[in-house]
Amino acid sequence: MVCRFCKGPLTNKLYCSNACKLAARRLMWADAQKKWAALPLPKKAPNLEETIVPWADGAPFYRLSCPAKSHGGRRYFPKDIALPVFPFEPPKVPKPGYYRVSFYLPDGSIRDGSEIPITDPRFLSPNARGGSKKSLF
């Protein structure tokens, strides 16, 4: 058996060291992000407000997320505060893509919804900061 990353000798593990394990995971995460960024987007994306408000089904707040580049989880937008569903506050995301909508309920629970393609430049901001924490507290 050889290390799955550097092909060094192994006895009973998949990688020769934690460094190789982490390096291999980083490549995997970066690859997943690249695949996400390369997904073909529709020419005309759905209207965000008209889509998200009915999906919310009464949930008062929402955030969007996409796969994270630097870890295996997701990046949430906005970073640390959820947006009101009604009146609808539009999101800012760093680049076009399919974003998952998560709804935040008054009891503190979170409900993940579907993904929505975002292409409208009004919702894009290269400086939009995401956070890795799914919960707000």
Ligand SMILES: [Zn+2]
């Ligand atoms: Zn190795």
